[in-house]
Amino acid sequence: MKDMTMALPTYDDVLKARDRIAPHVRRTPVMTSDYLNDLTGAQLFFKCENFQEAGAFKVRGASNAVFGLDDVQARSGVCTHSSGNHALSLSYAAGRRGIPCNVVMPRTAPQAKKDAVRRYGGTITECEPSTSSREAVFAQVQAATGGDFVHPYNDPRVIAGQGTCSAEMMEQTDGLDAVIAPIGGGGMISGTCLTLSTLAPEVVVYAAEPEQADDACRSFRAGHIIADDAPVTIADGLKVPLKENTWHFVSTHVRDIFTASEEEIVEAMKITWKYLRVVMEPSSAVPLATILKNREVFAGKRVGVIVTGGNVDLDHLPWMAG
């Protein structure tokens, strides 16, 4: 396993990533809703990464890693651990390059995400839903397969890939005052900070997190990484802790981290399905949930909201009984 401690990508890496992944990712649309603008008092610009073929922004970082491998490295394939969207995005990218992909996923990951990994040709090994189990099982899988480890967020190739999203968003909007994205391990937030600190340093970056997995928020307040082992939240993509590389961006570039309760997340998810008419997963609804709670921060501002993913079990929607 490579040591990723403080291997920070640069904006030049974002530019290279953009060229490298262009054939494999979509320039997703930015959507607006007069209703949601009225509701929040802000002008919201939703960058819909759920419309990537694999249904998540993670395909940007995954494609940058996979297509950056030289042919010798590529032969052994790639491997990772992930609650879902990185796993399926890496499988998608590996499938496009025709190389093996082994992923370790918690057995509790949404069925839709497991199905997608298999559809794209990835191989799943299940672990318990805790950081400790995930890391132990992954060490075995990596030793057995010899694949290149593409960490879901602490990898500089992944952060640079995620940084291409906000570069696109800046081109698609006529200036923004702020950008807000969900935070789990911090890959998207780090890529966003990396890109905007060069491209548009005046844009304030906020992160949004479930109250029930608020380790990033507590880390931010404490000034050092705090990691929870097995948080429980409907926002399944946001359970993982910050790591060295993402902590760098979070601690130096993020203005604030807001949290929302499970109920507030489900309500925001339902509101966006209804008024924006996009299928987003619970994690992606956390930013709107926090905007609705912190109206005074966002009112009157032009705010980019990164919709991170749309891989949902339609048979088990959180507002339905059972």
Add this chain to the structure above:
Amino acid sequence: MKDMTMALPTYDDVLKARDRIAPHVRRTPVMTSDYLNDLTGAQLFFKCENFQEAGAFKVRGASNAVFGLDDVQARSGVCTHSSGNHALSLSYAAGRRGIPCNVVMPRTAPQAKKDAVRRYGGTITECEPSTSSREAVFAQVQAATGGDFVHPYNDPRVIAGQGTCSAEMMEQTDGLDAVIAPIGGGGMISGTCLTLSTLAPEVVVYAAEPEQADDACRSFRAGHIIADDAPVTIADGLKVPLKENTWHFVSTHVRDIFTASEEEIVEAMKITWKYLRVVMEPSSAVPLATILKNREVFAGKRVGVIVTGGNVDLDHLPWMAG
């Protein structure tokens, strides 16, 4: 009530409509899915009119009618009968112009659609879910209010407005072999035929209809309008019969009309929510349902699919129990 018998719009009316409605409607995105292309063997281009602010293509025709009124006519407002999307779209357009809007809706119309009418400032009078009841109640409402009757589809202003959708779609795609849209009263199909017969006469136009409301299909085969009084289908937008103006376009320009069962419609709806990640209503899923059934017609073709609306009761999704 004005006599709309054979008052046919021209392509010039479409061009005028386009300028007139530009400030009030969105240029909606065209979306694709590799998964759905693999599934159908076709290249599908989904024109997502569900992303209009009011959630339906109907805002095009409604805006064309409302903003085409002179100031004297506008003072008495507008009125209509509709199962939902025309009602809320007309309310939306009337609200933007600041004029009254009275609508007659079946009491069984989806709650989401009734809520939207009221949110936009429209006034609802309920009727029974049959053509006969709707027409009787509407006559009373129209006599009482004196509003300009904007028929949901048989009105040339409405057909010209709907025709702006396929004009956009042709600009957004690099050539199409066919276009398919749901058919209820035939407003969207008529606008599509009107525009494409001038702009791209080589593009074949198909219509898609629920088996349980297949009056347009039977009319097409019989060579004259057949109207059912109270069909029952989950595709609530497609229960109304053809009228003179739309029959003209359907009988002269449409290549074929395909039908799908209720089960097939729900399955297609769920597939698009899952893989395209857009919230579309049952009516909008009928085209994909018929493409899946008639693979040999569409395989290898570049097919524009008009996603007509996305106003859904999220608490009562058709694949959930209860």
